[in-house]
Amino acid sequence: MIEDIIRLNSLYDYYGKLLTDNQKQSFYYYYRMDYSLSEIAELIGISKQGVSDNLKRATKELEFYEENLKLAKKSTSIKGFLNQIESITSREDNQENIEISNLVKKIEKELED
Template sequence: MEKNIEISLLLDFYGGLLKPDAAQMIDLYYNEDLSLSEIAAQTGITRQGVRDRIKRCEQNLFELEQKLGMLKRFRELEQGLDRILEAAGKIDSETDNQRIKDLAQSIKAEALGLKE
């Protein structure tokens, strides 16, 4: 997975555990695509200071993921839901029994609802 996307996802999960100004810098850099110089101008610190803070925050995010594993678990759940959707689709398409079709469609609806 591309680093930018992974950092953005980690920020979604753990951003509340970072200092607000640090989370804002990560957000500006990865989600808003601002340069280090643009962030420095907005925050009133040096470009090198912004870079150092972002690197420290990245490290913190990766350490939190290593300890808590929320993003890993989220990905596993999404993959499981995909497998459930696929199986329910096969059941729905391979049976003539209306009751089984209805149950398969209900399973698909629930899984799709959980994916949202």
């Protein structure tokens, strides 16, 4: 269950802007702020069933985007490769390895933004 929530939050980071406003709000309050369906319904002015439907649609859409675009999977793979490069270059402290290490850090920062 926790792994699913972490995965969905990761997918939201990549694709959340593609959801409708109600889906975004429902998702944010439910998965990030831990609000109940009733609290969310009252907050955004829709029924509890509407919130539930928004969450189901949002989850389905996030999974659909990842299945087709694979941005989260690719990012995870790239981060793994960067960690391997960092590990290899940290074994020997020469100028070339320091430059490679600095480039790896810049790439990692770009992936986070």
